Amino acid sequence: MREGAGGGVFRNESSLKRFLWIPWRWWRRTVQLALLVLFVWLFRRTEYAGADTLPGGENLFFRLDPLVGAAAMLAGRCVIAAFWPALGLLLLTLVFGRFFCGWICPLGTLLDAFSFLISGFRFSIAGRSRREAQIKNRKSKIENYIPRVGRYILLSLCLLGAAMAFPLVGFVDPFALLVRALTFWADPKFFQTADNLLSASGRASGDPVRQFFVHHLLPFRANVFQLAGVSAAILAAIFALELVARRFWCRYLCPLGALLGLTGRLPLVRRVPVRVCKDCGVCAHDCPMGAVNAAAGFSPESCNLCMDCVDNCPRKIVKFTVAQASSLRVAPLDVSRRKFLVAAAAGAAVPAVAHASRLSGQNPTDPSLLRPPGAGEGKSAIELFVRPGLSSPPYPSQGAEKRFLELCIRCGLCMKVCPTNVLQPSILHAGLEGMFSPRMAHRFVFEQSYCEYNCNLCGQVCPTGAIPRLSVEQKQKLPLGKAYFDHNLCLPWAKKTPCIRCEEVCPLPDKAIQVPNSYTVKGDDGQDLEIQEPVVDRELCIGCGICEANCPLEGQAGIRVRRVDAPDPKTEFLHE
Amino acid sequence: MDRKEFLKQVAAWSAGACFVPLLRVDPLSAEEKPPGQSTLAVAKGKDYEALVSKVLEPLGGIKAFVKPGARVVVKPNIGWDRKPELAGNTHPDVVKAVVNLALGAGAKQVLVFDRSVDDVRRCYASSGIQAAVEAIKDQRVQCVFCDQKKYVPVDIQKAKSLLKFEFYKDALETDCDCYINVPIAKHHSLAKLTLGLKNAMGVIGGNRGEIHKSIHQRVAEINLVVRPKLTIMDATRILVRGGPSGGNPANVKVLDTLVASADVVAVDAYSTSFFEMKPADIGSIAAAQELGLGESDLSKIKVIQA
Numbered sequence: 117m118r119e120g121a122g123g124g125v126f127r128n129e130s131s132l133k134r135f136l137w138i139p140w141r142w143w144r145r146t147v148q149l150a151l152l153v154l155f156v157w158l159f160r161r162t163e164y165a166g167a168d169t170l171p172g173g174e175n176l177f178f179r180l181d182p183l184v185g186a187a188a189m190l191a192g193r194c195v196i197a198a199f200w201p202a203l204g205l206l207l208l209t210l211v212f213g214r215f216f217c218g219w220i221c222p223l224g225t226l227l228d229a230f231s232f233l234i235s236g237f238r239f240s241i242a243g244r245s246r247r248e249a250q251i252k253n254r255k256s257k258i259e260n261y262i263p264r265v266g267r268y269i270l271l272s273l274c275l276l277g278a279a280m281a282f283p284l285v286g287f288v289d290p291f292a293l294l295v296r297a298l299t300f301w302a303d304p305k306f307f308q309t310a311d312n313l314l315s316a317s318g319r320a321s322g323d324p325v326r327q328f329f330v331h332h333l334l335p336f337r338a339n340v341f342q343l344a345g346v347s348a349a350i351l352a353a354i355f356a357l358e359l360v361a362r363r364f365w366c367r368y369l370c371p372l373g374a375l376l377g378l379t380g381r382l383p384l385v386r387r388v389p390v391r392v393c394k395d396c397g398v399c400a401h402d403c404p405m406g407a408v409n410a411a412a413g414f415s416p417e418s419c420n421l422c423m424d425c426v427d428n429c430p431r432k433i434v435k436f437t438v439a440q441a442s443s444l445r446v447a448p449l450d451v452s453r454r455k456f457l458v459a460a461a462a463g464a465a466v467p468a469v470a471h472a473s474r475l476s477g478q479n480p481t482d483p484s485l486l487r488p489p490g491a492g493e494g495k496s497a498i499e500l501f502v503r504p505g506l507s508s509p510p511y512p513s514q515g516a517e518k519r520f521l522e523l524c525i526r527c528g529l530c531m532k533v534c535p536t537n538v539l540q541p542s543i544l545h546a547g548l549e550g551m552f553s554p555r556m557a558h559r560f561v562f563e564q565s566y567c568e569y570n571c572n573l574c575g576q577v578c579p580t581g582a583i584p585r586l587s588v589e590q591k592q593k594l595p596l597g598k599a600y601f602d603h604n605l606c607l608p609w610a611k612k613t614p615c616i617r618c619e620e621v622c623p624l625p626d627k628a629i630q631v632p633n634s635y636t637v638k639g640d641d642g643q644d645l646e647i648q649e650p651v652v653d654r655e656l657c658i659g660c661g662i663c664e665a666n667c668p669l670e671g672q673a674g675i676r677v678r679r680v681d682a683p684d685p686k687t688e689f690l691h692e
Numbered sequence: 693m694d695r696k697e698f699l700k701q702v703a704a705w706s707a708g709a710c711f712v713p714l715l716r717v718d719p720l721s722a723e724e725k726p727p728g729q730s731t732l733a734v735a736k737g738k739d740y741e742a743l744v745s746k747v748l749e750p751l752g753g754i755k756a757f758v759k760p761g762a763r764v765v766v767k768p769n770i771g772w773d774r775k776p777e778l779a780g781n782t783h784p785d786v787v788k789a790v791v792n793l794a795l796g797a798g799a800k801q802v803l804v805f806d807r808s809v810d811d812v813r814r815c816y817a818s819s820g821i822q823a824a825v826e827a828i829k830d831q832r833v834q835c836v837f838c839d840q841k842k843y844v845p846v847d848i849q850k851a852k853s854l855l856k857f858e859f860y861k862d863a864l865e866t867d868c869d870c871y872i873n874v875p876i877a878k879h880h881s882l883a884k885l886t887l888g889l890k891n892a893m894g895v896i897g898g899n900r901g902e903i904h905k906s907i908h909q910r911v912a913e914i915n916l917v918v919r920p921k922l923t924i925m926d927a928t929r930i931l932v933r934g935g936p937s938g939g940n941p942a943n944v945k946v947l948d949t950l951v952a953s954a955d956v957v958a959v960d961a962y963s964t965s966f967f968e969m970k971p972a973d974i975g976s977i978a979a980a981q982e983l984g985l986g987e988s989d990l991s992k993i994k995v996i997q998a
Contacts, residue, residue, distance in 0.1 A: 164813055165813075316701060317701065336813065569810070571814070607905070615904050616882050620881065623773075623810070624939065648881070666901065668902060
């Protein structure tokens with residue numbers, strides 16, 4: 117045996133080294149676990165915790181994601197400086213291939229863990245033991261039937277859709293799917309369960325165990341979100357697919373994996389040998405990504421560098437090393453050129469069809485569709501070394517809505533961080549392609565849901581700048597809407613009943629709700645009641661919605677916020 | 693815990709929950725209130741923490757109100773996301789001093805809370821009150837967020853307008869031996885002024901907008917249930933316009949003053965003078981007088997300058 121040949125780049129003939137040899141899988145699992153913990157820790161930190169400014173880094177995983185970066189930049193026709201980590205990842209992928217999927221991706225880690233748990237239940241892939249696979253050296257049955265072209269269709273959907281300004285990346289990006297499912301469904305459920313258990317355990321609020329949970333593990337409250345079930349179901353479906361094949365999502369569907377795979381098609385570091393030994397085939401059987409094929413050989417665009425083949429090779433001849441000129445060529449791309457073009461066409465067709473069939477948003481926009489402050493009004497020029505801020509002159513509102521939908525990747529971080537739970541995922545408010553983008557739902561939770569005056573957290577976490585990072589002072593001067601009284605509902609106007617709770621809660625130093633007129637009536641108990649008639653000063657109003665959230669009426673509020681560009685409601689039921 | 697303990701806890705909680713609707717708090721009637729003069733102390737100074745002790749001296753000090761082993765509730769105004777200098781909430785130094793005095797008097801437990809209007813975490817942080825209380829580092833004191841599960845319905849006897857409402861259990865006489873009311877004096881468009889009587893709105897549950905439908909009468913009536921042993925009015929700086937949320941520093945007037953009394957109506961009546969108003973101008977003061985909650989006639993109140 118040649119010196120240096122063996123189980124990997126570090127191996128040599130010394131017996132001491134052989135004794136200390138740690139299988140790759142232990143390195144990999146440690147790194148995967150560490151990064152999963154980091155992901156969860158960053159998720160937990162995406163919340164108001166007493167400081168006006170978050171420490172930063174909460175959107176790290178999205179900024180590492182070249183798929184959402186490319187989609188946002190293509191759709192927005194700009195360069196977003198925040199995505200430099202994604203560029204770094206692409207460069208590393210050119211060297212190492214699709215290592216991200218095997219070592220870093222938190223969804224991949226979770227799928228591996230889940231796979232381990234259900235391995236006994238998985239539909240038998242080859243229906244045969246490893247020994248048989250060694251002898252018979254055949255591809256798994258399932259793999260014969262599932263086309264790999266799916267992930268290229270989804271990739272093309274994202275990129276070509278973005279190029280046509282029809283952003284769909286939020287529907288299929290793995291991080292967006294994961295964060296939304298956690299934010300909308302898992303985190304609230306976790307809080308409810310833990311809170312119930314802690315209460316039932318009888319622990320007082322000062323108890324150390326309870327304090328630990330409250331300060332470090334639990335969110336502040338169980339926020340309520342629409343589309344929670346849908347988001348959870350999508351994630352559950354991805355996990356359920358593990359029953360069919362290991363890393364099903366990664367192999368057949370993940371568009372980020374497809375992008376990284378294409379980038380890492382001919383990596384500098386790749387597997388040798390490229391071919392599968394005719395009398396063995398263990399690596400082909402064991403490969404979780406199906407990247408090693410008995411017939412075609414090694415496919416780098418599917419390999420996630422898990423190194424299972426290195427660890428499992430009975431003869432210890434597999435290793436990953438810098439490609440030599442003499443190394444054999446890798447397998448051809450796992451889809452034929454024709455299939456690839458069909459995938460691209462299919463991906464492009466969806467946005468075109470959706471545009472034509474009017475599933476896209478209304479024009480003009482629904483007057484009650486409100487967006488986070490400054491949405492779509494960030495700078496458009498190349499932003500290298502320039503802090504994101506407001507574009508000047510500002511976009512007209514309709515243009516801002518369009519720009520917002522182009523840049524928004526539906527990651528869900530703004531909805532996670534919002535302290536008042538006012539940001540809700542759009543359902544069909546902005547058409548099908550606007551689904552999951554954040555909208556202001558004032559009064560969604562009575563008294564609680566409105567845009568908090570001194571808060572700018574959503575702009576701090578948005579990875580693409582769809583919600584620009586505004587200072588608190590900038591945000592306090594930027595209207596996201598304007599309030600109007602409904603004279604058919606408002607108590608003083610409609611029912612001669614004293615109220616003006618709206619005026620009381622208006623946060624502006626010079627209140628945007630004023631009471632220029634008042635008169636006196638006799639109350640039920642004979643007492644004099646002063647009726648003050650509130651009006652909105654729309655020069656001052658910024659549409660935060662605290663008035664709408666606190667209006668004491670049951671059901672619809674007597675004062676409601678409308679878009680800044682909404683038509684004058686004088687002709688409708690609202691007055692002034 | 694083991695299974696037996698768990699089942700015991702579940703049984704205890706379930707039994708407790710069954711009895712909640714039967715809770716009734718009978719307010720003190722006009723006859724029970726000691727007749728004669730209400731005593732009120734006023735003090736002025738720059739050191740707000742020391743000022744609290746100074747203003748309580750003429751009333752007999754904190755020990756006249758907090759007995760050893762008492763369960764104390766200190767109820768400041770933490771309603772708004774405003775920094776201390778904007779006069780939206782009670783000054784943190786005043787709250788801190790009150791808590792320290794209560795601990796020094798031998799209180800078993802001191803709770804500090806309010807039901808905020810803006811986001812509760814922001815209010816507690818911006819007001820400086822949470823940090824001030826947590827700096828005390830005494831196991832007996834806690835600055836807590838209100839627990840939704842702790843609001844209980846109460847029939848309000850002798851009320852004409854508000855017959856029944858929800859109140860925070862920890863603030864009721866069954867759970868609290870000494871309720872110390874620490875409001876801040878502010879302008880309020882609907883109520884004209886928000887003072888000690890209105891500060892009780894921080895311990896009611898449900899849809900608080902109901903109170904606004906007849907604010908003067910109803911603010912007085914919730915005080916039939918919430919009976920502070922001691923009211924210390926924070927007039928260190930007051931909000932003369934744009935209340936109750938404030939936000940414009942031009943509307944803040946620094947007075948460096950504290951007013952204290954066992955009689956919340958007397959404190960409110962006296963505090964109207966800071967705004968160049970009279971007790972008769974404020975509907976809730978008149979309604980409270982009528983309900984026998986205290987004395988609003990300034991000529992009948994004994995004012996001691998501390």
